[in-house]
Amino acid sequence: MKVLVTGGCGFLGSHVCEYYIKKGAEVVSIDSLTKYELRRTGYAVEGARYYNWNLLKELGVSLIKGDIRNKQELFELSKDCDYIIHTAAQPAMTISIEDIELDFTTNVLGTLNVLEAARNYSIPIVNCSSIHIYGNKINRTIKEGETRFLREPQSIDENYPIMEGNLTPLHASKRSAEIYVQTYIDTYGLEAATFRLTGMYGPNQFGGEDHGWVANFVIRTLLRLPIKIFGTDKQVRDILYVSDAVEAFDAFYKNKKPGIYNIGGGVKTIISLGECLKIISEITDIEQNISYGPQRLGDLWYFVCDILKAKNELGWEPKVSNQTGVTKLINWVKYNIEIFGG
Numbered sequence: 001m002k003v004l005v006t007g008g009c010g011f012l013g014s015h016v017c018e019y020y021i022k023k024g025a026e027v028v029s030i031d032s033l034t035k036y037e038l039r040r041t042g043y044a045v046e047g048a049r050y051y052n053w054n055l056l057k058e059l060g061v062s063l064i065k066g067d068i069r070n071k072q073e074l075f076e077l078s079k080d081c082d083y084i085i086h087t088a089a090q091p092a093m094t095i096s097i098e099d100i101e102l103d104f105t106t107n108v109l110g111t112l113n114v115l116e117a118a119r120n121y122s123i124p125i126v127n128c129s130s131i132h133i134y135g136n137k138i139n140r141t142i143k144e145g146e147t148r149f150l151r152e153p154q155s156i157d158e159n160y161p162i163m164e165g166n167l168t169p170l171h172a173s174k175r176s177a178e179i180y181v182q183t184y185i186d187t188y189g190l191e192a193a194t195f196r197l198t199g200m201y202g203p204n205q206f207g208g209e210d211h212g213w214v215a216n217f218v219i220r221t222l223l224r225l226p227i228k229i230f231g232t233d234k235q236v237r238d239i240l241y242v243s244d245a246v247e248a249f250d251a252f253y254k255n256k257k258p259g260i261y262n263i264g265g266g267v268k269t270i271i272s273l274g275e276c277l278k279i280i281s282e283i284t285d286i287e288q289n290i291s292y293g294p295q296r297l298g299d300l301w302y303f304v305c306d307i308l309k310a311k312n313e314l315g316w317e318p319k320v321s322n323q324t325g326v327t328k329l330i331n332w333v334k335y336n337i338e339i340f341g342g
Ligand SMILES: NC(=O)c1ccc[n+]([C@@H]2O[C@H](COP(=O)([O-])OP(=O)(O)OC[C@H]3O[C@@H](n4cnc5c(N)ncnc54)[C@H](O)[C@@H]3O)[C@@H](O)[C@H]2O)c1
Pocket: 006, 007, 008, 009, 010, 011, 012, 013, 030, 031, 032, 033, 034, 035, 066, 067, 068, 069, 086, 087, 088, 089, 090, 091, 106, 110, 128, 129, 130, 131, 197, 198, 199, 200, 201, 212
């Protein structure tokens, strides 16, 4: 089996590469190593930029420093592949607002190129979208509990209205990519899926204020840096440990049922920002320095995936508890603390 992973040196992509190479597959990663958001974390940027690259090199992954906006390169790399997992993206809402062209060319044009390569060689493909495309009108359907926002019903499925509320360029680009995936399914019969992913976390994640909040909290706690909350710490997600996300890609490959899937931890991993900070503080025995700033445009204050469709169609279910996953992330950051400048 040969797998092409776009964005293979990113957080999610690196785990996908590791999973398939350890299963004996040939794995090719294309990644531009752009990682714009790294510059804004305050960490030792260059060490972080090459961390996943070096890790995958050791494992024997074929590493290509390239850009998904270059269609020709993608075509060459896709030849003979059995599966494409498309994780390369401009993933941050903040950056999408600041650089709409970067967001568009990466997330829309880049995805179109990946789909063209998949169509050309009839390769099954999964595209990564985000639960953000449901839009933050959901904020009007929640109630304030003691430590988190509450909602009934707790979880939201794929039939829930999308793109309602304040839209940002990231909403537009991620939704456009979803529409193209559906177009390739309907028009060309491509075996394709879009995963609407919730907040994920785990090792190899260089989370900052723009993207990857669980890792950002862990890194800042261990470095004893101030932590900033935008709006309120009662915001809720059903966080997903990265190994569970990786298994969802494999579940699609085995079942190949095209469509859109919510991929998150579901009701079992519901957690608010404040509750997550508390777990981190308890495990590390470090008291955090937390401050509050204004809420950000487009922020979604509550999302919990209804994961029944993925369970029924793909036979996938997340396994890792928040306590176990967060402990693993803490251990990884501790072990690599010098990369972050600690
Ligand atoms: N991490 C999360 O919590 C989360 C949540 C929802 C959705 N997602 C989605 O999952 C996917 C993976 O996210 P991630 O957290 O691993 O992001 P990441 O930023 O860690 O990885 C993305 C990778 O894509 C690469 N890249 C960017 N532009 C490129 C280009 N033009 N050509 C080639 N490579 C390019 C970057 O260098 C980076 O290594 C993204 O589509 C993201 O929107 C992530």
